[in-house]
Amino acid sequence: MPEFRKIKGIPRKEALPMGTLVPMFVRARGLSAELNTQRVFAAWDEVSGIKDFTLRKFYRDGKLFVTISSSMVRSHLEFQKDSILVAVNEFLEKDTLFDKACSKVGLVKEIILK
Numbered sequence: 001m002p003e004f005r006k007i008k009g010i011p012r013k014e015a016l017p018m019g020t021l022v023p024m025f026v027r028a029r030g031l032s033a034e035l036n037t038q039r040v041f042a043a044w045d046e047v048s049g050i051k052d053f054t055l056r057k058f059y060r061d062g063k064l065f066v067t068i069s070s071s072m073v074r075s076h077l078e079f080q081k082d083s084i085l086v087a088v089n090e091f092l093e094k095d096t097l098f099d100k101a102c103s104k105v106g107l108v109k110e111i112i113l114k
Contacts, residue, residue, distance in 0.1 A: 036105035039098045040064060043091040048084055062109035074113050081111050
């Protein structure tokens with residue numbers, strides 16, 4: 001427990017629920033960007049439903065780059081990109097671990113399939 005007392009922004013004498021404490025800890029340690037990136041990847045896996053066909057995922061500047069193993073699946077997803085983008089962002093909005101205040105990794109602006 002002594003480590004938490006050293007982190008700025010976390011009150012020392014107040015009891016806090018874990019749902020509040022974990023995001024504070026993540027922000028205080030500077031882990032928001034990495035965690036947000038992982039949450040974006042998890043949102044893709046959950047929303048797209050093609051986790052088994054996804055080879056690689058990469059996120060930069062609001063763009064989610066996804067490499068798909070099947071050209072047929074990729075072609076099918078091209079027609080659904082807009083609805084998947086909306087669903088991914090809705091998933092992230094509801095995600096309690098996703099830090100919406102993080103300036104480096106925010107919501108997905110574009111999905112690029114390869």
